[in-house]
Amino acid sequence: MQIILATLVLGGIGLIFGVLLTVASKKFHVEVDPRIEEVSSYLAGANCGACGYPGCDACAQAVVEGKVGADCCPPGGARAAEGIAKVMGLDAGSLVPMVARVLCQGNIGVAQDRYIYDGYRSCLAAAGIAGGPKACHFACIGLGDCVDQCAFGAVSIKGGVAWIDAAKCTGCGKCVDACPRSVISLFPMDAKVLVRCRNMEPAKLANAECMRSCIGCGRCVRTCKYDAIQVVDGFAHIDLDKCTRCGDCAEVCPHKCIVVT
């Protein structure tokens, strides 16, 4: 008798709650656009925040509300853009995958040190102390603020300079924002020839600071058959639209700061 009563009471409580919850879920039902779920299934799903929203769900909502376009998810790349365009009926556009590149080759021994830094392990902290531990004001400090930001494990520190695994990089740009020196930039995946230095100092100073610095000599400018290189602000700039990726400039660079990847 007891056992039947116990079963009935517990079952009854459960049943009452079940009914109440069903009624509540009907009464308090919130209409959610079914497209939000579809869109978020195409996003990268890492909640990295590259889109500028707190998470993939928030981004999906913004897409459905029409606040951002199909190319809102850099880590998702072309696959995400196509998927979103299909759901939303938009034009996917041509999305060249972007990849982050470190524009510094000032490894330990290559770049001169200003002082030995032994403080809190953060580039931001080190950059604020007497111009940073490396003599060059434009060098990678190498304490790994970018490594901490990467949700995909693509960034590591090799020889005192950040190194990005292009195969793992999704082009979300978190490391670009994290770098206090703006050493990291996003480039199209097919930009194979890059000037890996941003030193704006005059040639003599730049030469003294680092063996891999761009001194603005202009040999690459004269070598380039396509008029794609210019020296601006003391270092060489490659116009990616004109560049044919021939790599002639890399061969003549006296400091080996133009690199073909």
Add this chain to the structure above:
Amino acid sequence: MNEILRILLFMVSCVLSHNFIFSRFLGCCPFLGVSNKVGTAAGMGLAVTFVMGLASLFTYVVYHFILVPLQLTYLDTISFILVIAALVQFVETFLKKSSPSLYNALGIYLPLITTNCAVLGVAVLNVSEGYNLLYSVLNGVFGALGFLLAIVLMAGVRERLELADIPKCLRGFPIGLIIAGLMSVAFMGFLGLA
């Protein structure tokens, strides 16, 4: 007058000397898991306060008006779990409709609370200590405020630890547990108030 004083004393003892985390050791999982930032810790604490207050009320009703008359008091734990789970679910549905901003603030913490042992703990304690309805609800609300105090303090400490030079073997949870132990010892001192 005497009764008011007793109630005030009871509130203080719930928050300080009988703190859920530091002297009853209930709810340690969210205490260690969600205490990385003060903001999120406060959100979790508020959500727990909300649910523990309601849970104390509803479990009191279920226990005294259903289980006691039918002499089924041995079913208290399982029926409390049922009540708490249903309650959390209902609160979530209700908040989603009526207050989306509060839902967004508490949203991710609410489902976590279902498995917070402090919520079941307060219901079981209310029964075993024989509290009446007022004391049960007070125990729930102020016990949860004690939880809020503890988790916010812990989050404050851990935010500072981020910048501290801790030996590698102690980083993360080990140092968290040591701090929790030290804070617990400190809170034991409040027993002297009684």
